[in-house]
Amino acid sequence: DTEVTQTPKHLVMGMTNKKSLKCEQHMGHRAMYWYKQKAKKPPELMFVYSYEKLSINESVPSRFSPECPNSSLLNLHLHALQPEDSALYLCASSPITLGETQYFGPGTRLLVL
Amino acid sequence: ELKVEQNPLFLSMQEGKNYTIYCNYSTTSDRLYWYRQDPGKSLESLFVLLSNGAVKQEGRLMASLDTKARLSTLHITAAVHDLSATYFCAVNTGTASKLTFGTGTRLQVTL
Numbered sequence: 001d002t003e004v005t006q007t008p009k010h011l012v013m014g015m016t017n018k019k020s021l022k023c024e025q026h027m028g029h030r031a032m033y034w035y036k037q038k039a040k041k042p043p044e045l046m047f048v049y050s051y052e053k054l055s056i057n058e059s060v061p062s063r064f065s066p067e068c069p070n071s072s073l074l075n076l077h078l079h080a081l082q083p084e085d086s087a088l089y090l091c092a093s094s095p096i097t098l099g100e101t102q103y104f105g106p107g108t109r110l111l112v113l
Numbered sequence: 114e115l116k117v118e119q120n121p122l123f124l125s126m127q128e129g130k131n132y133t134i135y136c137n138y139s140t141t142s143d144r145l146y147w148y149r150q151d152p153g154k155s156l157e158s159l160f161v162l163l164s165n166g167a168v169k170q171e172g173r174l175m176a177s178l179d180t181k182a183r184l185s186t187l188h189i190t191a192a193v194h195d196l197s198a199t200y201f202c203a204v205n206t207g208t209a210s211k212l213t214f215g216t217g218t219r220l221q222v223t224l
Contacts, residue, residue, distance in 0.1 A: 031210050042201055042214035043156070056211060090155060094210060099144050099163050102212060104156040 004105035012111045021108045023074040023091030032074040035090040081112045115140050117215040125221045134218045136185040136202035144205035145185045149198045192222045
């Protein structure tokens with residue numbers, strides 16, 4: 001099973017809402033990632049979790065709050081987002097070994113009104 | 114700061130033709146990845162290149178890595194319409210699993 005799943009597929013939220021994105025993998029990977037991708041642009045790394053601990057935060061605004069409850073799950077909590085945060089949010093996972101490829105989920109397309 | 118550039122940014126090619134996409138990066142790395150993304154879809158891993166001179170081939174695609182020149186190429190042989198997609202290279206540097214993606218090349222294969 002080389003699948004990373006993400007829910008929801010689409011999300012529309014207002015600037016005062018609180019919502020969460022979910023990501024799950026059952027490949028035994030101990031590294032998980034959140035990326036943000038704007039239209040016609042490459043993905044940009046937001047967060048990296050290694051062994052369920054946050055190891056990289058790419059200076060992401062605090063209105064994005066990641067959480068890794070266990071080795072299979074990764075959440076991204078959203079609060080007070082801005083319209084410019086509208087994007088495709090991609091989750092990925094990989095073995096912790098350096099050089100291993102990252103497997104991407106289908107993404108959540110987020111629209112902030 | 115690591116910069117990863119691809120060229121061309123857009124490529125329109127006829128079926129049956131050959132072409133090469135180039136990926137240049139600005140700092141030393143021996144870990145380079147190629148991904149494919151269809152419109153509105155996620156990223157699919159194509160190749161992992163982990164050493165100087167590495168060459169990988171899958172079907173009509175062949176990727177190579179020259180770490181001294183900080184250059185990777187993705188060669189397309191006898192293109193078919195199904196290869197139409199955006200192709201990204203990505204470079205991994207440092208001790209953490211941090212990928213920096215290239216600018217992307219949108220490939221359109223026409224009949």
